[in-house]
Amino acid sequence: MIAVLTCEAPLTPDEEEARDWLLKELSRVEYSEAPSPVVRFVEAIIRWFTEALSWKGQGAPPISLILMIIAIIAIAGVIIALILNPIRLARKASRTVFEEEASLPEATEAFDQAVASQDWSLAYVWAYRLMVLGLDEHEVVSSTPGLTAHEAARAATRVVPDMGAELAQHAREFDAVRYGHSSMTRDQVEALRSFTRQLLPACARAKERS
Structure with missing residues (x-):
């Protein structure tokens, strides 16, 4: 038996289909003569x-x-x-805390002299420096010249986060005094000294736990 193979007639599009096919083919990128602005730039x-x-x-x-x-x-x-x-x-x-190195006895003496002369702004500056020297003793900061008030405050805040707000406030007040924008009172000096007496033991306890 001889098998008879049949084949369908070739596909012949009508006029409308042929036009659509041609437009679609010509719209391809290969046939575009002018490159796009991006291509020209590259x-x-x-x-x-x-x-x-x-x-x-x-x-x-x-x-x-x-x-x-x-x-x-x-x-x-x-x-x-x-x-x-x-x-x-x-x-x-932020102002630097120390222009040159100072020991704890030297800072204490300078603070006492400022208090005796009732120069509360200068006393506040030395009270802050005493706080930083205390933080140095507890290995929280290094009280070298160039350390700013806010750097010291941020370093202490990492050790005792609960005291971060007060540390930031005292750093701002230190800068205000050092820039000459503000003057301190005796109560503010005493508040900083009282805060320092709470801060340093808290840092010591935090260091022991870490």
Whole structure:
């Protein structure tokens, strides 16, 4: 028996279907003669870098190489500024506790002299310094010149978080006195000294538990 193979007639679209197929085919990216703006931009950047990097050191360097070097320097400058400016601003926002190293006896003597002369603003400054020296003894901070009032407060807050609000307040008051924006009273000096007597034992207990 001979099998008879049958085949269907080839698909022949009508006029409307043929037009739709043609429009769909021509709309593909391959047939677009003009590249998109993004493609043109990328191609321009590639040509710019290729021209800049193709210089072999003979004759005057191409303008593209000079512009690329300037761009790299400018970008590096922006990055450095973004990194360093917050650090500088943080330093300016808070006064340093000590301009030079001071021992606990020296700070105590200076505090007593300020109290005797009733210079409560100066007494407050030395009271804060005594607090920082006490924190140094408990290895909470290092009372070296350059340490700011807020850095000391934040370091102590990490050890005794419950006292963070008072530490921040005393740091702000220290800065206000050091900037000359404010003057302190005897009650404020006594409040700082009383707070210090609570803070240092609390730090010692926290250190023992850690």
